[in-house]
């Protein structure tokens with residue numbers, strides 16, 4: 001199931017950010033989106049996550065146009081996408097409740113009411129999927145803690161588990177590790193590779209070139225107002241077709 | 256004077272006037288019925304309005320915001336006057352026969368409490384981070400789910416809003432006196448007499464002991480409702 005941007009144009013208040021961007025996120029593959037800060041990586045990921053319709057161009061999911069369909073259909077599409085932001089943005093609740101959120105909103109109102117009531121009398125329903133997702137990031141023991149008690153790295157790992165729990169077809173990660181230490185970064189990167197193994201398509205915006213080299217199958221370089229180059233990770237890093245790519249990568253690798 | 260010594264002073268009064276208890280109980284019942292109903296209705300209206308004003312752009316938003324802000328400090332006698340006119344024979348709702356009823360008192364307390372609850376809730380929901388709302392949406396939530404998350408994140412502030420609204424409703428005298436009429440039935444029990452209007456009447460007629468007992472009950476009621484709402488706010492911790 002491929003999520004795709006086709007000749008997408010988008011901007012804010014008349015300022016163009018993306019001009020004619022085409023990019024696909026196929027199943028079972030990790031795509032790194034690299035580019036300088038402010039170039040439009042987040043804008044592109046938000047379009048792929050169906051937050052807003054692009055000013056021009058199409059977003060397609062499984063070759064079906066998303067924005068020409070009904071709102072109900074769009075909700076179905078959105079529910080096959082998971083997204084993690086730079087900040088964990090956890091809900092003020094337990095770790096388990098956070099991990100279950102995506103599953104909960106997919107239930108009927110009756111089912112949700114029943115769960116709320118049983119949680120209220122101290123018998124929360126076990127959610128196997130949510131616990132498995134927490135296990136993927138090594139936090140199953142913290143399930144009953146308050147999210148507020150976690151460290152920044154742990155919180156981001158929960159945010160990742162929260163997006164993984166409902167088994168999306170596509171995961172969109174917006175600089176998920178840029179505030180994290182190496183150990184927590186490694187946990188997230190392993191979880192990304194784990195997701196890929198399960199057939200999930202992953203797009204990860206990052207300005208960490210080493211991270212792109214470590215986990216990405218393909219790399220898209222976003223410079224100016226568009227994608228100037230897409231290719232195998234090795235090709236893009238070793239022998240880029242575009243001179244600007246080499247300059248950007250060399251410049252970033254200095255850090 | 257501490258609470259304990261205050262109660263010590265009041266205890267003999269209660270013992271001396273055992274016949275007052277039906278009277279007192281009926282007043283408490285009317286007060287609670289009117290104020291709790293008014294606050295519940297206000298909350299039902301105020302939360303959606305606060306979410307709308309907080310997160311949507313629409314025509315008349317500036318006007319609505321200034322109506323809310325003005326309403327928060329609106330004098331209760333004026334509200335009573337306007338409500339009385341609206342439900343009087345000359346008014347648009349004259350045929351509903353609401354003058355000097357608890358329904359009329361609920362209406363005027365609704366008008367008094369709603370702006371307070373809306374205004375304080377608005378501040379609370381506005382402080383919920385956009386990141387958290389985005390996360391709910393990205394995880395497959397609908398607009399309604401995002402609204403629910405926002406209310407849950409803002410629950411302490413909303414509890415404060417409800418408390419402030421209840422405080423304003425149960426402790427005001429002006430409007431309930433005007434639209435309710437401070438009426439007691441022939442057996443002496445309250446029809447539209449609330450704690451505040453009863454205190455005013457008892458004090459005016461020189462029955463200070465009864466007035467003070469009613470005053471103490473009013474304070475205890477406000478404290479109890481405070482405690483319950485704060486507890487509810489804390490208990491909402493396990494959600495998502």
Ligand SMILES: Nc1ncnc2c1ncn2[C@@H]1O[C@H](COP(=O)(O)OP(=O)(O)O)[C@@H](O)[C@H]1O
Nearest residue numbers: 012013017035036037038039040041042043044
């Ligand atoms: N909601 C918004 N309103 C106005 N401008 C925005 C908004 N979001 C992003 N921008 C602008 O769009 C450009 C691209 O931003 P962004 O997509 O966040 O870049 P990146 O994620 O690559 O750092 C920036 O110039 C930014 O200021």
Ligand SMILES: [Mg+2]
Nearest residue numbers: 041042174175
């Ligand atoms: Mg960004």
